[in-house]
Amino acid sequence: MMDKTPVYLIFVYLTLLFYNVRALAVKGSVPLDSLTFDKVISKHKAVLVKFDETYPYGEKQEEYKKVASRGSSQPDLLIAEVGIQDYGNKENSELAERFGVAKKEDRPAYKLFLQGQTEPIDYEGEIKDEDILRFVSHHSKLWIGLENCLQEFDQLVKRLLGSTSDEEKSGIIQEAEEALQKLEKDDDKNNADIYVKLMKKIVQKGNSFVKDEYDRVKKLSEEKVSDAKKKSFESRLNILASMKSQAGHDEL
Template sequence: MFKLLTPVSLALLFALHVQGKGSVSLDSYTFDKVISKFKATLVKFDIAYPYGAKHDEFLKVAEASHLQSDLLIADVGVKDYGDNENADLAKKFEVKKEDYPAVKLFVQGKDAPIDFKGKDFNADELKKFIRSNSGVYIGLPGCLEKFDAIAIKFASSDVAQRKVLLREAEDLWDKATGKSEQKAAETYVKTMRRVIEKGEEFVANEVKRVQNLLGGKISKEKKEEISVRLNILNSFQKDEL
């Protein structure tokens, strides 16, 4: 169940300029007041009027996070002309112009933000970055939150505990509704079974195999299906960014 924002939080958000669906623009006056209201805030420091592929990928994360009340996606537009708007924020967090777009994750209880250093600047990598560093769930396309929680535990458990988790996943599979949810649930369960049967290396080998398939000539529908499988497989791996 999602938490309701407090009246103060809502008032702050409605008073802010929205930069694309789900992303809120912050400035020197609003920054500290707003991010303090959320468990985690992903902030992109960029030029005042950002554009391009990386900005588009960032906005995909913003749109995907709209139901997650613990997470805020925000941007800080920095000007190096006129009144140098937000240049003080960039200086405070040691962001230089050549770093744009620079992404930082602010997590409640942590003194310093965490820098995004992923080798690929895309929505999926940003989502994994949020999840692995804050505990806030924001799933990859096709993934299921309850199964992802099991997969994360499964990856770091011994064989005996994995069998318990497999049974838990099988019970959830029985309750899955809709074709896509049932298909995803089946993929989680079958992956767990293969790991128990073939060992730790199954997931890594399967990821490589699926990535090779994606690199080949396949239909759009097949590519979407395989991409979902890859996302689910990644749920069984530790995020390394």
């Protein structure tokens, strides 16, 4: 016997099912609304919030999933999102007005909230997970496992940036070179080699070299270059961004 369920009911069911699937929580991300926003934000050292549609999808949402997954490894960083509804009950519209993202074309918008600061820091770059995580690492001074970065070498960089004697700096460089020799994976060796070369430049030119070199490479990466060269710049940028986060003070 043929099912006589009206076609429009089937359509409604499939539509609701589709939206429910899309609305599934992003792994590593916490949904916030007008009731929970301020309570949650105030309790964390750093919170990266994405203001977006209620049911986002597409390439930009895929980038956010990467950000949430990788950023969640840092215990002092919370990744969160606010879904804004432009119709019906206009869910979270007050938050959209409050943070200047009421217009649909202004979303998705990323804002970094730091404990003790009254205003968030706006992210204005491309919606790419590496760029967003570099932005967070730079402003929060938190270590985030960016691609190409090695925590052991970041710790050596932090010691180097804080050292005051030439003898101590030479010892740290030697430790880095010895650590490089112990690595087995080719990718790790290549990245560690970049660290060692940059650390030697820091000794030669001073701590300000980190920021100057980051700005220089960032500018080069924005020019029209081959994919291979762009990837090389991105690797170096990630390491430099992580170095900046190790500095722990604003002059870098």
